Amino acid sequence: MTKLLTVRIPATSANLGPGFDCMGLALDLWNTFELHRGNGAGITVESHGEGEDVLPRDKSHLVVRTMIEELTTFIPFNPDRQAYHIVCRNAVPCGSGLGSSSTAVLAGLIFAHAVLDPQGFHGPAGSARILNRAFEIEGHGDNVAPALLGGLVIVVGRDGEVITHRITLPPTRVVVCVPRFHFMTSHARSVLPLHYSRSDAVFNVGRAMLVVEALRNGDASLLSRAMDDRIHEPYRLPAIPGAIEAKRAALARGALAVTLSGAGPGILAFAREDHDAIGQAMQSAFATAGGLPARYWVLDVASSGAQVFV
Structure with missing residues (x-):
């Protein structure tokens, strides 16, 4: 096999409390995808790391589905007559609220546009096309935009156009605690x-603006007062066993602000210090109050987004 392309895409945390469906943060935890020219016919997949035992290995894999759907909108493309092999090295846990599916969608789109335009797919125009398509597929851009661009990104759709604004942050470190709980995005929307x-x-609206200013300026006091929400957290937190208690435990242990990561079930805590102690407090709360085992990560904000290596 011949390797054609490697793509690294970071985890993301969307919503950030009051910024429902329009704000997200890239985190220093990465999925890596390789596109190879395969042997024989058909598109095959192998996965390593997170989800390796459950993710499909054929064209039903989200990376492959996205790649095929994108290619067939531009050219006649029969996946059964192609010879591609995709290798996924996953560090982002599946179904965690950390944008794992968005990394797969972006990888599939990048692979498709690399096939269509090997020279220009990762230039500014190619990135804009990929972001627009990812926004259409996801229905909102709060995961895909920071995964593609890095940092803190505000993203909205307007008359078929995707408007993004990337904000450079001072060094920022968070704790993400993810319980072992299957919380489908469709169910998270339905509640x-x-x-x-x-x-x-x-x-x-007011608090979303304050959260942006607090993160931009590293204002811990403002962040702790502004990180609140009435659109999704009051309905989603009670649906995740132990999540309310985990949020309280993180705040009691010194977190500046705590929110659901995306739709959940992961919980994101901003803190200046004692990150491991905050993670352990959330773990303990999930176990005690929710009966759920949980893992935590201490992560920096990723200043860069998707990286392409040809």
């Missing part, structure tokens, strides 16, 4: 109300 009051909308 949300269809309508919100004006006061709840105003509450979130």
Whole structure:
């Protein structure tokens, strides 16, 4: 086999409390994907690390599905007559609220555009096309945009256009604790109300702006006062056993602010110090209150997004 391309894509934490569906943060935990010219016919996959025992090894894998769907919108493409092999080296846990599926979608899109345009796919125009398509596939960009661009990203859709604004942060370290709990994104969406009051909308808009300013300026006091939400956390936290207690435990142990990571079930804590102690406190709370084993990671914010090596 001949390696054609390697892509590294970071984990992400979306929403960040009040920034529902429009704000996300890239984290220094990476999935790596390799595209090889295979032998014979058909597209095959091998996975190592997180999810290696459960992820599919054929064209039903999300990377391959995305790659095929993207290619077939531009060219006649029969995957059964192709010869590609994809290697996934996963450090981002699946179903954790850390954007694992977004890394797969982005990898599939990057591979497809590398096949379509080997010279220009990873330039500015190629990146813009990939971001637009990822936004369409995901329905919102709060995971895919920071995974592609790095750092803190605000992202919204407008009349078919994706508007992004990337914000450079001072060195920022977080703790993410993920319980062993299957919390499907579809279920996480289904528990949300269809309508919100004006006061709840105003509450979130104001706090989202304050969270951005607090992170941009490293303002711990402002972050601890602003990180609150009325759009999704009041409905999702109770659906995850032990999550409410884990959030309380992190704050009691010294975290500045604590929120769901994406839709959950992972919990994200911002802190200046005692990161391991905060992670252990969340682990203990999940075990005691929710009966769930949990793992935690201490992670820096990733200043760069997806990296392509040809």
